Amino acid sequence: MELRLDSAFVVFDAQDSGCVSYGVEVSGRRWFVKTATTASGRRSLQRAFQGELTGLGRRATSSWTWASTPAMIRDRGAPGTPRPECLIERGSNFDPGRPKLQHHKKPHFTGYDRVPERYRHRHGDHHPRPGAWMDCGIYMPVGRQALCFGEEEHHMEPRNAGTSGDLTSRLIENPTWTDSMVEESGIEVRDVPFVTVGGGIGSFVTVDYLRIAGVPTNQIAVLSNIDHPWQTYQYLTRVSQIPEPERIRSDSSSRPDNIWGFPSYALSEGWQDRSVRPLLRVLGEPIFSDYWTPRAGAVFASLERESARIAYPEMLVKGVVRMVRRRVGGGYYTILTPPAGTTATKRIAYRSRFVHIAVGYPGLRFLPDLQAFRETHGDFHHVVNAYEPHEHVYEYLKTTPGTVMVRGGGIVASRVLQRLMDDREKFGLRTEIEHVFRTFVTGAHGPHPWSRRKGGNGFAYQGFNYPKSVWGGQLKAKMRRLEGEERAAEYRRMGGTNTPKRRRWQKQLQAGRDAGWYRAYRGLVEEVQPGNRLTSVVQRDDGVQKIPSDFIIDCTGLEADIADHRLLNDLLTNGGAGRNPLGRLEVERTFEIKGTASGDGALYASGTATLGGYFPGVDTFLGLQVAAQEIADDLARRGWAPRLGPLRSTAQWIRWILNRPVEGSAQWSRS
Amino acid sequence: MVPILIGRIQTRFFLIALVGSLVTLALVPLLTLSYRDAFVVLTAVAVLGIGWELLYHLLMQFRWEKDWPTLFGLLTGVPEGLLLWFLLTAGAVPLIGAAPPGWAFATHFGVVWMTVWFAANGPMRVPFLRWRFRGGRLL
Numbered sequence: 039m040e041l042r043l044d045s046a047f048v049v050f051d052a053q054d055s056g057c058v059s060y061g062v063e064v065s066g067r068r069w070f071v072k073t074a075t076t077a078s079g080r081r082s083l084q085r086a087f088q089g090e091l092t093g094l095g096r097r098a099t100s101s102w103t104w105a106s107t108p109a110m111i112r113d114r115g116a117p118g119t120p121r122p123e124c125l126i127e128r129g130s131n132f133d134p135g136r137p138k139l140q141h142h143k144k145p146h147f148t149g150y151d152r153v154p155e156r157y158r159h160r161h162g163d164h165h166p167r168p169g170a171w172m173d174c175g176i177y178m179p180v181g182r183q184a185l186c187f188g189e190e191e192h193h194m195e196p197r198n199a200g201t202s203g204d205l206t207s208r209l210i211e212n213p214t215w216t217d218s219m220v221e222e223s224g225i226e227v228r229d230v231p232f233v234t235v236g237g238g239i240g241s242f243v244t245v246d247y248l249r250i251a252g253v254p255t256n257q258i259a260v261l262s263n264i265d266h267p268w269q270t271y272q273y274l275t276r277v278s279q280i281p282e283p284e285r286i287r288s289d290s291s292s293r294p295d296n297i298w299g300f301p302s303y304a305l306s307e308g309w310q311d312r313s314v315r316p317l318l319r320v321l322g323e324p325i326f327s328d329y330w331t332p333r334a335g336a337v338f339a340s341l342e343r344e345s346a347r348i349a350y351p352e353m354l355v356k357g358v359v360r361m362v363r364r365r366v367g368g369g370y371y372t373i374l375t376p377p378a379g380t381t382a383t384k385r386i387a388y389r390s391r392f393v394h395i396a397v398g399y400p401g402l403r404f405l406p407d408l409q410a411f412r413e414t415h416g417d418f419h420h421v422v423n424a425y426e427p428h429e430h431v432y433e434y435l436k437t438t439p440g441t442v443m444v445r446g447g448g449i450v451a452s453r454v455l456q457r458l459m460d461d462r463e464k465f466g467l468r469t470e471i472e473h474v475f476r477t478f479v480t481g482a483h484g485p486h487p488w489s490r491r492k493g494g495n496g497f498a499y500q501g502f503n504y505p506k507s508v509w510g511g512q513l514k515a516k517m518r519r520l521e522g523e524e525r526a527a528e529y530r531r532m533g534g535t536n537t538p539k540r541r542r543w544q545k546q547l548q549a550g551r552d553a554g555w556y557r558a559y560r561g562l563v564e565e566v567q568p569g570n571r572l573t574s575v576v577q578r579d580d581g582v583q584k585i586p587s588d589f590i591i592d593c594t595g596l597e598a599d600i601a602d603h604r605l606l607n608d609l610l611t612n613g614g615a616g617r618n619p620l621g622r623l624e625v626e627r628t629f630e631i632k633g634t635a636s637g638d639g640a641l642y643a644s645g646t647a648t649l650g651g652y653f654p655g656v657d658t659f660l661g662l663q664v665a666a667q668e669i670a671d672d673l674a675r676r677g678w679a680p681r682l683g684p685l686r687s688t689a690q691w692i693r694w695i696l697n698r699p700v701e702g703s704a705q706w707s708r709s
Numbered sequence: 710m711v712p713i714l715i716g717r718i719q720t721r722f723f724l725i726a727l728v729g730s731l732v733t734l735a736l737v738p739l740l741t742l743s744y745r746d747a748f749v750v751l752t753a754v755a756v757l758g759i760g761w762e763l764l765y766h767l768l769m770q771f772r773w774e775k776d777w778p779t780l781f782g783l784l785t786g787v788p789e790g791l792l793l794w795f796l797l798t799a800g801a802v803p804l805i806g807a808a809p810p811g812w813a814f815a816t817h818f819g820v821v822w823m824t825v826w827f828a829a830n831g832p833m834r835v836p837f838l839r840w841r842f843r844g845g846r847l848l
């Protein structure tokens with residue numbers, strides 16, 4: 039079978055990811071083919087393989103394999119359409135036109151195709167092997183629907199619109215743009231005063247605040263590649279073992295759907311279940327009981343309700359944001375790449391006075407020894423990251439007794455351990471666990487009695503990812519005053535990997551320690567070797583040990599550098615943004631990105647990209663709400679949005695309780 | 710809650726003045742207590758509170774999280790009430806003749822304490838959106 043580019047009925051070339059995708063029809067069957075043409079495209083596909091497509095169910099030693107398509111490739115067809123299967127290939131013999139679709143036959147090779155000149159990436163990074171296809175690709179049988187692959191959406195309808203109106207080299211090279219430069223490129227320009235990029239929880243809480251303050255929907259555009267603000271969060275919690283009925287980490291009054299945090303989730307749950315138990319738990323926390331935290335499912339449901347109430351879908355525009363550039367004369371241009379074929383021009387420019395950026399995690403980073411292992415041996419099956427789907431590990435253990443090595447001591451490790459131990463209990467398994475800590479905490483730790491965190495058995499214990507008072511109390515006030523190295527030192531003092539001390543985990547782990555099937559120690563892994571089972575060479579306090587296991591789960595949750603995110607990287611190189619003491623985006627106390635001001639406009643950021651600033655709790659619901667408030671107040675100071683005062687706040691709270699839509703404020707109707 | 714020292718004091722004064730007064734106005738007719746005495750007691754809770762809050766702030770320093778659990782906010786009513794009662798019976802509270810009957814004092818103090826505590830744990834955030842992020846500071 040040949041799935042050649044020249045017979046494609048639709049081509050998505052020069053994609054932001056650095057890939058070429060196309061739709062081909064062969065013997066009445068339609069296929070979607072995606073392959074890389076640049077190094078960055080290759081990286082993005084590699085990430086897809088590693089991060090999202092590893093639920094392969096068998097050892098991925100061959101260079102190709104079938105996989106059930108995961109969340110990253112979302113079928114945007116009619117609801118209920120089964121998820122398509124897809125074929126992934128990698129390896130130097132890859133030929134995008136000839137997928138080796140037969141399972142058990144050894145693939146035969148025909149050499150490389152050349153990338154036709156017109157499909158070569160016009161911008162983006164250097165091509166290491168000019169003219170050649172990069173060595174990986176994805177094939178998928180499709181119907182008439184649209185497919186969403188990572189950040190990009192593809193409509194599988196033949197159309198040739200959307201090719202004009204692209205970025206010109208003049209635009210790409212100039213850090214600030216004039217109106218005429220944009221006009222000249224033919225890109226469609228849309229005017230809206232406030233643009234938020236990302237469309238996750240961070241964008242949502244900011245828009246929620248502004249809407250409640252009285253900003254009408256036509257003043258706001260949310261540019262995002264997801265349909266619902268909780269989508270990415272839902273995906274990440276699910277794969278990291280927090281399914282909907284399980285409880286999340288943040289507390290009862292961290293409510294991303296309610297800017298007041300009242301009634302709290304505990305109150306709502308108590309009301310719904312006609313039970314005082316959640317309230318008693320909150321009353322006793324954290325002394326007599328663990329912190330009460332809401333169920334993941336309750337958070338999604340509450341967000342759905344608030345999203346409808348503030349008419350969030352009206353403000354949402356789908357697409358991928360490529361860059362934000364300053365506009366000569368004030369404000370910004372935000373370049374959006376809408377799903378191919380949905381608009382007349384390839385890009386849309388949003389001209390706005392204000393931009394807010396909340397793009398979440400720039401990417402995942404793996405432990406270096408595990409990354410090396412995966413790359414050298416092409417084994418994405420036995421070495422997995424907790425943030426990627428790895429259900430196959432748990433499934434395998436149900437059929438065959440095995441050993442799992444867990445790396446890391448944070449909340450994700452706790453969740454993975456709980457899953458392993460729950461399964462052990464529920465199915466009577468004989469799973470053994472090797473748990474390697476880089477830092478092994480043996481007890482309360484800290485410089486003096488006023489600064490001592492609980493710990494033991496390897497873990498540092500803390501209810502939330504920072505001490506609670508960073509979200510409003512003493513530590514928030516203190517941090518707000520610190521600069522440079524002093525600030526970095528304070529981050530070091532209270533940072534570090536930690537996990538909540540939940541009674542259930544404690545009991546399970548103790549049982550494991552007593553029976554000897556759970557072994558935890560401090561160690562530095564030097565190397566992981568392949569073989570019948572994996573062997574980790576670990577430097578332990580008692581010397582170098584070779585520890586066998588069937589799987590390794592990386593639970594360290596390391597985040598990639600902000601420069602790995604294209605938009606943030608552009609801000610660093612062209613937008614005037616700089617880095618803070620922790621290497622992330624340096625923001626003001628108002629969450630304006632330092633150095634990016636443009637006339638009377640302002641550029642704000644919130645979320646994990648701003649960690650290291652005057653406020654540490656950024657990557658949490660409550661932290662995103664703190665940022666939203668600072669931003670909204672700053673917008674009020676600049677005379678744009680109304681300042682939310684006690685009277686309107688109370689009136690709006692009543693509307694929230696009654697689930698009535700928000701209404702614009704009198705100030706807007708006057709102007 | 711995650712208060713800072715000045716936030717503790719401001720919140721205490723504000724809530725006693727507003728919620729405490731309303732509760733007192735409603736409650737006094739039901740108790741053998743004069744309005745004057747009831748408001749002196751209320752003022753004493755506020756003024757003595759400065760000292761108490763200093764102590765709580767100090768104790769809070771031993772907590773890694775620098776937070777003040779909800780339950781603490783409720784239970785501290787017991788020592789505060791006892792000390793005030795002791796001062797009243799010892800005649801150490803100015804502007805008040807004799808100590809009010811014990812049960813009237815206990816009811817008044819208890820109800821005020823509970824409502825103030827409840828208000829601080831939720832309803833307060835409704836009009837004052839910024840309050841919880843500023844360690845309880847209102848000004």
Ligand SMILES: Cc1cc2nc3c(=O)[nH]c(=O)nc-3n(C[C@H](O)[C@H](O)[C@H](O)COP(=O)(O)OP(=O)(O)OC[C@H]3O[C@@H](n4cnc5c(N)ncnc54)[C@H](O)[C@@H]3O)c2cc1C
Binds near residue numbers: 271397
């Ligand atoms: C497993 C896990 C559990 C967590 N649990 C909690 C918890 O219990 N409590 C808590 O308070 N916090 C929790 N967090 C932290 C945090 O609150 C959430 O991750 C939250 O979703 C962060 O919101 P965000 O807006 O920063 O990012 P997201 O919600 O991820 O949204 C960002 C969105 O921007 C999109 N995007 C990126 N680039 C572009 C672009 N160029 N163009 C268009 N769109 C783009 C992304 O696709 C993404 O959908 C958790 C995090 C993880 C990973």
